[in-house]
Amino acid sequence: MIEVAQLSKTYRLGNQEVYALREVSFNISKGELVSIMGPSGSGKSTLMNLLGCLDLPSGGSYHLANIDVQSLKANELAEVRNKQIGFVFQNFNLLPRATALENVELPLLYGRIPQSRIKALDSLDKVGLRDRAKHRPNELSGGERQRVAIARAIVNNPSIILADEPTGNLDSKTGVEILNSFKQLNAEGATIILVTHDPSVSDQCPRTLFMMDGCLSKDERKPVSEVHGC
Secondary structure (H helix, E strand, O other), rough: OEEEEEEEEEEEEEEEEEEEEEEEEEEEEEOOOOEEEEEOOOHHHHHHHHOOOOOOEEEEEEOOOOHEEEEEEEEHHHHHHOEEEEEEEOOOOOOOOOOOOHHHHHHHHHOOOOHHHHHHHHHHHOOHHHHOOOOOHHOHHHHHHHHHHHHHHHHOOOOOEEEOOOOOOOHHHHHHHHHHHHHHHOOOOOEEEEEEEEHHOOOOOOEEEEEEOOOEEEEEEHHHHHHOOO
């Protein structure tokens, strides 16, 4: 599903070249649930931006579902983001004046997918929010808003779901509910990557990639008995 080889990202700061990511290599198979952990400045956000095709690497290679990402033009990258990748963010990123249903429907409208309203309702149903379809974000709890974001992320049946600190703005009880939603989606076959700094989140993932100073410091696969339940 994901093949990353010697992936690097550098930025120019005055006369200096600053490495945000240094020759990172790993593969992620279809149906895996993987967390990416590391402190601030470790490179995990840079890595997520590259995996999500929001940015391009300075070196190395990235193949997503056998697509060579670096070979794509801007419009082709936009299509990959819309159809192959589902995004879930810490701050939800919902349109405040749109209903839950309209927020979930957006990726389908951008992609000109037929029967978008029916598919958006089905996606809300998967996260248990069909009865909240006509509510706007300010009429929903934090957990409900995040579930709307998850419904939007899965509405196109993407190859992977990328979640950046998806429980960061939630209380512990609601965070558990959101993690259970991800685990259920994974059990149904979704490939999910959770970017987090919270060990209680990574403990529930069978595999964790640890980032430090722009490098992949450890690739840990846990035995089933060591994966903590919610």
